[in-house]
Amino acid sequence: MTVERWGVHELTLTGPADGNPFADVEFRVAYRYRNRVLTVDGFYDGDGVYRARFSPDREGEWSYLTSSSAPELDGHRGTLLCIPPGPGNHGPVGVRGAHHFAYADGSRYDCIGTTCYHWTYQSKDLQELTLASLRSAPFDKVRMCLLPTDGMRPERTPFAGSTPGSVDVSRFDPSFFREFEARVADLLALGIQADLILFHPYDRGVWGFDRMTAAEDAAYLRYVVARLAAYRNVWWSLSNEYDFNREKTIADWDRLLQLVQRYDPYQRLRSIHNGTKMYEVFTPYDFGKPCITHQSVQHWDGAEVAAWRACLKPVVIDEIGYEGNAGRRWGNLTADEMVHRFWQGMSLGGYVGHGESFVDRETRAWISVGGRLYGESPARIAFLRSVFAELPRLGDGEVDASRCVLQYLGDRQPSAVELDLPPGDPFRFDLIDTRALTITPVAGSYSGSCRIPLPTHPYLVLRGTR
Amino acid sequence: MTVERWGVHELTLTGPADGNPFADVEFRVAYRYRNRVLTVDGFYDGDGVYRARFSPDREGEWSYLTSSSAPELDGHRGTLLCIPPGPGNHGPVGVRGAHHFAYADGSRYDCIGTTCYHWTYQSKDLQELTLASLRSAPFDKVRMCLLPTDGMRPERTPFAGSTPGSVDVSRFDPSFFREFEARVADLLALGIQADLILFHPYDRGVWGFDRMTAAEDAAYLRYVVARLAAYRNVWWSLSNEYDFNREKTIADWDRLLQLVQRYDPYQRLRSIHNGTKMYEVFTPYDFGKPCITHQSVQHWDGAEVAAWRACLKPVVIDEIGYEGNAGRRWGNLTADEMVHRFWQGMSLGGYVGHGESFVDRETRAWISVGGRLYGESPARIAFLRSVFAELPRLGDGEVDASRCVLQYLGDRQPSAVELDLPPGDPFRFDLIDTRALTITPVAGSYSGSCRIPLPTHPYLVLRGTR
Numbered sequence: 001m002t003v004e005r006w007g008v009h010e011l012t013l014t015g016p017a018d019g020n021p022f023a024d025v026e027f028r029v030a031y032r033y034r035n036r037v038l039t040v041d042g043f044y045d046g047d048g049v050y051r052a053r054f055s056p057d058r059e060g061e062w063s064y065l066t067s068s069s070a071p072e073l074d075g076h077r078g079t080l081l082c083i084p085p086g087p088g089n090h091g092p093v094g095v096r097g098a099h100h101f102a103y104a105d106g107s108r109y110d111c112i113g114t115t116c117y118h119w120t121y122q123s124k125d126l127q128e129l130t131l132a133s134l135r136s137a138p139f140d141k142v143r144m145c146l147l148p149t150d151g152m153r154p155e156r157t158p159f160a161g162s163t164p165g166s167v168d169v170s171r172f173d174p175s176f177f178r179e180f181e182a183r184v185a186d187l188l189a190l191g192i193q194a195d196l197i198l199f200h201p202y203d204r205g206v207w208g209f210d211r212m213t214a215a216e217d218a219a220y221l222r223y224v225v226a227r228l229a230a231y232r233n234v235w236w237s238l239s240n241e242y243d244f245n246r247e248k249t250i251a252d253w254d255r256l257l258q259l260v261q262r263y264d265p266y267q268r269l270r271s272i273h274n275g276t277k278m279y280e281v282f283t284p285y286d287f288g289k290p291c292i293t294h295q296s297v298q299h300w301d302g303a304e305v306a307a308w309r310a311c312l313k314p315v316v317i318d319e320i321g322y323e324g325n326a327g328r329r330w331g332n333l334t335a336d337e338m339v340h341r342f343w344q345g346m347s348l349g350g351y352v353g354h355g356e357s358f359v360d361r362e363t364r365a366w367i368s369v370g371g372r373l374y375g376e377s378p379a380r381i382a383f384l385r386s387v388f389a390e391l392p393r394l395g396d397g398e399v400d401a402s403r404c405v406l407q408y409l410g411d412r413q414p415s416a417v418e419l420d421l422p423p424g425d426p427f428r429f430d431l432i433d434t435r436a437l438t439i440t441p442v443a444g445s446y447s448g449s450c451r452i453p454l455p456t457h458p459y460l461v462l463r464g465t466r
Numbered sequence: 467m468t469v470e471r472w473g474v475h476e477l478t479l480t481g482p483a484d485g486n487p488f489a490d491v492e493f494r495v496a497y498r499y500r501n502r503v504l505t506v507d508g509f510y511d512g513d514g515v516y517r518a519r520f521s522p523d524r525e526g527e528w529s530y531l532t533s534s535s536a537p538e539l540d541g542h543r544g545t546l547l548c549i550p551p552g553p554g555n556h557g558p559v560g561v562r563g564a565h566h567f568a569y570a571d572g573s574r575y576d577c578i579g580t581t582c583y584h585w586t587y588q589s590k591d592l593q594e595l596t597l598a599s600l601r602s603a604p605f606d607k608v609r610m611c612l613l614p615t616d617g618m619r620p621e622r623t624p625f626a627g628s629t630p631g632s633v634d635v636s637r638f639d640p641s642f643f644r645e646f647e648a649r650v651a652d653l654l655a656l657g658i659q660a661d662l663i664l665f666h667p668y669d670r671g672v673w674g675f676d677r678m679t680a681a682e683d684a685a686y687l688r689y690v691v692a693r694l695a696a697y698r699n700v701w702w703s704l705s706n707e708y709d710f711n712r713e714k715t716i717a718d719w720d721r722l723l724q725l726v727q728r729y730d731p732y733q734r735l736r737s738i739h740n741g742t743k744m745y746e747v748f749t750p751y752d753f754g755k756p757c758i759t760h761q762s763v764q765h766w767d768g769a770e771v772a773a774w775r776a777c778l779k780p781v782v783i784d785e786i787g788y789e790g791n792a793g794r795r796w797g798n799l800t801a802d803e804m805v806h807r808f809w810q811g812m813s814l815g816g817y818v819g820h821g822e823s824f825v826d827r828e829t830r831a832w833i834s835v836g837g838r839l840y841g842e843s844p845a846r847i848a849f850l851r852s853v854f855a856e857l858p859r860l861g862d863g864e865v866d867a868s869r870c871v872l873q874y875l876g877d878r879q880p881s882a883v884e885l886d887l888p889p890g891d892p893f894r895f896d897l898i899d900t901r902a903l904t905i906t907p908v909a910g911s912y913s914g915s916c917r918i919p920l921p922t923h924p925y926l927v928l929r930g931t932r
Contacts, residue, residue: 325881325922332878334924358922360881412798415791415826456791456824458800 002081006091006104008230009054009080011064015072017048022171023219025050026069033058033082038265041226042066042073046174053230055266056082057091057104092232093193093269095293097396098312099349104232111316111351112385113141113195117240119370120144120183121154126363130370131186137373138382139354141193143237143318146180146224150206157207158220164206169216177227188233195235195318198224198260201245201275211247218259225263234268236260237296237318241275242285250285257291271296273318287311300330302345302352315350317341322367323375324357331357331365335376336435340411340459342377342384343434347408347461349398354381383437387463405464413456419464420449427464434459468547472557472570474696475520475546477530481538483514488637489685491516492535499524499548504731507692508532508539512640519696521732522548523557523570558698559659559735561759563862564778565815570698577782577817578851579607579661583706585836586610586649587620592829596836597652603839604848605820607659609703609784612646612690616672623673624686630672635682643693654699661701661784664690664726667711667741677713684725691729700734702726703762703784707741708751716751723757737762739784753777766796768811768818781816783807788833789841790823797823797831801842802901806877806925808843808850809900813874813927815864820847849903853929871930879922885930886915893930900925 003009016025027042029052042052050073056062059082066076085091091104093111101109114137119130134142148154156162156179160171184194198221203210212220228234238257239245253272260270273296274284287295288311295308298319308315322331323338333341338354345352356366356375363371392400399406402422409417421427426445429452433440446452446464454460469475482491493508495518508518516539522528525548532542551557557570559577567575580603585596600608614620622628622645626637650660664687669676678686694700704723705711719738726736739762740750753761754777761774764785774781788797789804799807804820811818822832822841829837858866865872868888875883887893892911895918899906912918912930920926 325879325920327880327882327884329878332880334877334879337877358881360922411800411803412795413791413800414793414798415824416793418793454791456826 001078002083003056004089005059005082005085006055006057006089006232007085009056011042011052011054011066011076011078013050013066013073013076014048015050015068015070020170021050022223024069025073027052027066027073028068029054029064029066031056031062031064033060033062040230040265041222041263042068043223043226044172044174045178053227055230055232056080057266058082059084088191089232092266093235095269095314097394097398099309099314100393100397101294101314102397108389110140110385110388111314112139112354112381113143113193113316113318113351114139114354114356115143115318115367116370117143117145117197117368118148118152120180121148121152122369122371126369126371127183129363129372131190133370133373134187134190134192137378138385139378140191141195141235141353142187143195143197143240143353145197145200145240147198147200147203147209148207149200149202150204158224159209164208167207169208169212170219172223181227181231184228184231184234188231193233193235194231195237196224196228197237197240197273199239199242199245199256201239201241210245214252214255217256221256221259222263225260229264229266229268232266236264236268236270238270238272240273241298242272244275253285254289254291257289261291269293271316274298287313300341302341302343302348302350305345305348305350309349315345316353317345317350318353319355320345320352322355322357323377324359324365326357326359326365331355331359331367335380336411336459338375338377339380339384339434342381343408343459343461344410346384346388347406354378380434380437384434387432387461392465403466405462407462407464409454409458409460409462411458413458414454415456416451416453417462418449418451419446419462421447421464423448425466427466429462429464431455432461432463433457434461439463467544468549469522470555471525471548471551472521472523472555472698473551475522477508477518477520477532477542477544479516479532479539479542480514481516481534481536486636487516488689490535491539493518493532493539494534495520495530495532497522497528497530499526499528506696506731507688507729508534509689509692510638510640519693521696521698522546523732524548525550554657555698558732559701561735561780563860563864565775565780566859566863567760567780568863574855576606576851576854577780578605578820578847579609579659579782579784579817580605580820580822581609581784581833582836583609583611583663583834584614584618586646587614587618588835588837592835592837593649595829595838597656599837599839600653600656600658603844604851605844606657607661607701607819608653609661609663609706609819611663611666611706613664613666613669613675614673615666615668616670623675624690625675630674633673635674635678636685638689647693647697650694650697650700654697659699659701660697661703662690662694663703663706663739665705665708665711665722667705667707676711680718680721683722687722687725688729691726695730695732695734698732702730702734702736704736704738706739707764708738710741719751720755720757723755727757735759737782740764753779766807768807768809768814768816771811771814771816775815781811782819783811783816784819785821786811786818788821788823789843790825790831792823792825792831797821797825797833801846802877802925804841804843805846805850805900808847809874809925809927810876812850812854813872820844846900846903850900853898853927858931869932871928873928873930875920875924875926875928877924879924880920881922882917882919883928884915884917885912885928887913887930889914891932893932895928895930897921898927898929899923900927905929
């Protein structure tokens with residue numbers, strides 16, 4: 001049996017189907033490579049079938065040994081051969097330096113995401129359309145929810161039973177997860193990270209998923225991690241807009257984040273996303289806590305990245321406002337404004353996420369259901385991505401300031417910009433028009449304290465290279 | 467001798483030319499209409515000539531009687547006949563209700579101003595060009611300084627002597643004032659208010675005009691008021707960016723404002739303009755003080771008008787940022803952003819001032835020297851002016867909300883807006899595109915709680931009328 005490095009190996013066994021196997025049966029598998037051991041939780045997949053998923057991070061022979069409270073599942077042994085990763089498999093994304101990301105094989109990861117909260121809850125046709133849209137979009141991460149909102153009436157949820165009031169949160173719905181996992185795998189095939197939102201406040205007690213007991217929360221997280229952690233494109237977003245959930249405290253979120261940290265043998269990226277109203281004071285979760293790997297921020301102002309970098313973890317503004325025509329302020333930005341915020345946040349060394357909320361188009365709001373992209377910002381974000389991809393970087397992922405200067409001029413139109421260039425050889429500059437999507441060389445070369453003329457036009461970037 | 471109501475009557479006498487007539491000679495004239503007496507300060511105009519200027523506010527026969535410390539100027543009597551105002555003479559502008567303005571004859575005054583700080587200090591040709599630009603521009607007020615900045619080396623200043631270090635602040639330069647007054651009269655002929663800035667902090671001790679003694683300040687203000695108060699288009703702006711002058715305290719500004727209040731028999735509009743950096747907390751002069759007639763604000767955010775209206779005086783954002791391409795943030799707004807701020811502030815019941823700062827054009831920055839207007843905002847502000855001019859208003863100048871709804875949608879692009887219309891007959895709506903300068907009727911009529919669809923486009927206004 002072979003598996004790619006960072007691929008998924010699945011072990012299938014049969015065991016007890018009576019009682020509540022989700023709650024009653026303990027089932028774990030210890031994988032060993034030389035003296036390295038990773039222990040994963042298995043999970044009950046219905047109909048007496050138990051599975052364990054494992055993603056090896058070393059090439060060579062791994063052995064495994066199962067342990068279980070059920071004798072049928074206990075004491076199984078075997079080996080698997082981990083072979084080199086196939087084309088396009090760069091491993092999981094991790095943190096690089098203080099403020100950046102990279103794939104496990106060292107290749108660049110740009111972290112330019114988008115949001116489609118409930119795209120996996122839509123019709124099969126719409127899900128395929130979303131995937132087709134993502135295929136030609138510039139996004140490498142999708143934020144998506146496991147749990148439905150109060151107003152949704154889906155065929156399936158993660159839990160057994162599909163009507164509010166008759167859901168049994170002590171049992172899971174394996175069919176829901178099989179479909180969900182298939183979508184995570186579809187994203188993986190597209191090279192897209194699945195930023196999985198485990199809780200959200202939009203339940204308001206209707207399903208009750210926002211106010212389960214501590215034990216129910218823990219069982220849910222353990223089951224989700226057991227099923228999904230092996231997919232190398234999975235990130236954990238403990239909650240969306242956690243501060244809008246009045247049923248849970250910061251101590252609860254701490255505990256739940258620590259549970260995910262404990263359950264997940266791969267230590268996939270973990271964060272939690274604030275919902276404090278964008279025009280009020282921003283009081284985020286303390287991203288300095290060890291259970292957090294990166295700052296998943298909601299804020300409208302990309303210029304704040306400079307301040308948030310004081311916390312030495314990557315800054316990802318997952319919600320900075322959405323292009324569209326929704327009634328609410330978060331969802332009716334022009335493309336100009338949306339892309340302006342991207343350039344602002346990213347030129348300061350942060351990452352910014354896209355969203356789109358055209359409420360009157362055929363497939364409705366992208367952020368909710370996926371479907372088609374109607375806005376003008378994706379093309380401009382693709383251009384931004386290509387500019388950032390070419391910047392010379394240091395080992396920690398920071399732009400190499402000795403070789404490259406990137407100055408975003410914003411929504412203003414100064415006739416010149418004054419720069420203090422680092423000593424050494426002169427720089428040559430390009431003028432990047434983030435709206436016209438053009439890159440034009442600036443005449444001459446510059447060094448030291450210099451003044452570079454600009455056309456009177458907003459949304460420009462000066463890029464200097466040696 | 468006849469003079470129009472609100473026109474200027476000038477009395478000329480000869481008197482002592484020796485010593486320092488500016489300081490040594492007291493000369494006042496009491497004008498009487500029935501039992502109404504207005505006493506004005508005369509002023510020394512050089513070469514033994516003394517003048518007094520008077521602007522009658524009642525039609526009919528006025529008598530006058532001079533009094534002076536110099537016998538030649540004392541005890542002169544005479545009469546003048548005040549006749550009805552000529553065409554275009556609506557009298558001075560005053561406050562209407564709590565938050566608005568009107569001319570003395572009751573006609574509408576829109577208060578859409580601009581700034582040309584030192585246009586009267588430029589060459590005659592450039593001054594003529596400024597007047598020509600103003601003739602076709604939509605502005606009804608100009609902010610302008612009496613005193614030069616540290617870097618200027620004009621032929622004349624208000625004081626005797628034209629080189630820093632050799633100026634005698636106990637004597638004035640009548641030639642300077644004659645030229646300046648001619649420009650105030652030129653503005654009057656164009657129907658434009660002259661918002662005269664009496665002090666500013668851009669001297670930095672070079673001329674010393676920012677750090678004169680209390681007696682010197684008082685003599686300066688008295689002379690300026692004696693010469694200029696009779697022009698009905700004069701407003702007093704005690705200082706520009708007063709808080710940037712470290713040589714004076716709030717108590718000093720209080721005293722100087724009170725002096726102007728005492729010297730000026732007509733009680734022309736009086737305010738003082740803050741300079742607190744636009745992106746810091748805004749801590750204005752207490753505009754509630756009785757020496758203040760209106761709030762002359764510097765702030766970048768028109769949305770703040772709603773808060774400032776808590777002080778029951780008109781809100782005039784004289785500096786909200788300038789269209790242009792200056793290096794500093796205050797001077798490189800796009801036309802879109804400039805006009806956006808106008809609509810924001812004015813639709814909340816405030817007034818907003820224009821400025822332009824293109825630093826690389828033939829006549830340089832309009833805000834400093836006047837000259838030509840290069841921006842796109844004046845045409846859009848003319849359109850805005852025409853929209854506001856048509857709004858039905860109540861006696862206190864407020865838009866009549868029972869007959870008219872004006873909803874500015876800002877730089878966002880919602881697909882619909884929800885309104886709660888006042889009870890009664892339905893409203894019909896027009897969609898105003900503040901950038902395309904079009905007004906398009908919206909189909910249907912609306913009443914009560916309603917939802918009006920909008921095109922996905924920023925910078926729109928909905929205007930509803932019955």
